[in-house]
Amino acid sequence: MASRAAAALVVVALAWAAVHSAAAGLSPDFHAVSCPDLEHIVKYHVAEAFRKDVGVAPALIRILFHDCFPQGCDASVLLTGNNSEQAMGPNLTLRPVALNLIESIRAAVHRACGRTVSCADLTVLATRDSLVLAGGPHFDVALGRRDALAPASEDLVFTLPAPSFTVPELLKSFGDRNLDKADLVSLSGAHSFGIAHCSSFSDRFTPDVDTNPPIDPNFAAKLKAKCAKDVPAGTVNQTLDVRTPDVFDNKYYFDLIAKQGLFKSDQGLIVHPNTTRMATRFSLNQGAFFEQFAKSMVKMSNMDLLTGSQGEIRFNCAVPNSRVEGIETMSNEGHAAAM
Structure with missing residues (x-):
C-alpha cells in the first residue's frame, strides 16, 4: 500500500509539472523532431562528467538557481565578457567544470542536430540528469526556452539570497520571485551536497542570539580551526552536508536538527x-522532500522565460550571437583585404 501511495504522489507531481510547463509555453516534445537524440546526448555527457567528479551535480544546480532567480532561466549566467554575471560577487565561485560541461553538451547537440536547442534548455536538462545520478528525484523537463541576448543587471544579480539571510529575509526574497515557503524550504535542500568557502559561513562563529541561530559548539570549533588555515582566502572548502556530502538526500535536514547547518540561512529554517514544521517533516520523510523539491525545481525552471521569437539560440553558450557574428565579419573582411 505504501508503494502505491508513493507512486500516486509521483503521478500527481508529474501531472502538476506538465500543467505548469504547458502554462509557461513549453512542451516536453519541443525538440522531438529537430533533435530526437537530445536527451540521450545530454545524459551521456553528464554521466561522463559525474563519473569523474560527483561535485558537478551540485555545481549544476547552483548554476541553474543563479541563472533563474535574477531574471529567469535564460542562460544569461553563462555569458562571459564585460559586465557578465559571472564577474559579480554571488557568481565568482561558480565552478568552471560545470560551466564547461554545459558548453561541451551544446557543442555535441549542435553537431548532431544543428543550432536548434538553446543553452537554457540544455542547462535545465543537464541539471536534472545530474540530480538523478546523485540520488535525487527525477522531474519532467518541458522545453522551448531561448537564450538571453545580454546578462542580467547587477541589481538583479544581487537579488540572489545570501547565506547570511535570516528566514524573514529569505521569505521576502523568494516571495518577490513568486516562490513560496515550500519552495524555500525544499530548494534549500539542494545544500544536501556541494561545498562552500569559509567566507560564506564565517558569521556562524560569532552567534548572535537575536539574528544567528544556535550552532553545535564542537561543530563550530572544528570549522573555526579549519578556516584558520584558509590562507590565501578561498583555498579551504567545507562540505555543506556533514553526513552524506556527495549524495542528494534528506540528511541536510538532520544537520539542521543537530545544529550543524553550515549557513545561517540553512540553520534558521x-x-x-x-x-x-516543514523542515522537520522533510527530515522525517525523504519522499515528501523529493516530491516538493521536484515541484519547486519545475516551478523555478519555468520562471520568466524567453520563448518563440524572443531571445536567441546561441552559437556558443558563453557568447551572444551578435558578438560571434561580429568577430566572423571582422575576420572575413580581414581575409578579403589580404587577398
Whole structure:
C-alpha cells in the first residue's frame, strides 16, 4: 500500500509539472523532431562528467538557481565578457567544470542536430540528469526556452539570497520571485551536497542570539580551526552536508536538527516558526522532500522565460550571437583585404 501511495504522489507531481510547463509555453516534445537524440546526448555527457567528479551535480544546480532567480532561466549566467554575471560577487565561485560541461553538451547537440536547442534548455536538462545520478528525484523537463541576448543587471544579480539571510529575509526574497515557503524550504535542500568557502559561513562563529541561530559548539570549533588555515582566502572548502556530502538526500535536514547547518540561512529554517514544521517533516520523510523539491525545481525552471521569437539560440553558450557574428565579419573582411 505504501508503494502505491508513493507512486500516486509521483503521478500527481508529474501531472502538476506538465500543467505548469504547458502554462509557461513549453512542451516536453519541443525538440522531438529537430533533435530526437537530445536527451540521450545530454545524459551521456553528464554521466561522463559525474563519473569523474560527483561535485558537478551540485555545481549544476547552483548554476541553474543563479541563472533563474535574477531574471529567469535564460542562460544569461553563462555569458562571459564585460559586465557578465559571472564577474559579480554571488557568481565568482561558480565552478568552471560545470560551466564547461554545459558548453561541451551544446557543442555535441549542435553537431548532431544543428543550432536548434538553446543553452537554457540544455542547462535545465543537464541539471536534472545530474540530480538523478546523485540520488535525487527525477522531474519532467518541458522545453522551448531561448537564450538571453545580454546578462542580467547587477541589481538583479544581487537579488540572489545570501547565506547570511535570516528566514524573514529569505521569505521576502523568494516571495518577490513568486516562490513560496515550500519552495524555500525544499530548494534549500539542494545544500544536501556541494561545498562552500569559509567566507560564506564565517558569521556562524560569532552567534548572535537575536539574528544567528544556535550552532553545535564542537561543530563550530572544528570549522573555526579549519578556516584558520584558509590562507590565501578561498583555498579551504567545507562540505555543506556533514553526513552524506556527495549524495542528494534528506540528511541536510538532520544537520539542521543537530545544529550543524553550515549557513545561517540553512540553520534558521529549523528554528523559525514559519519554516520549522516543514523542515522537520522533510527530515522525517525523504519522499515528501523529493516530491516538493521536484515541484519547486519545475516551478523555478519555468520562471520568466524567453520563448518563440524572443531571445536567441546561441552559437556558443558563453557568447551572444551578435558578438560571434561580429568577430566572423571582422575576420572575413580581414581575409578579403589580404587577398
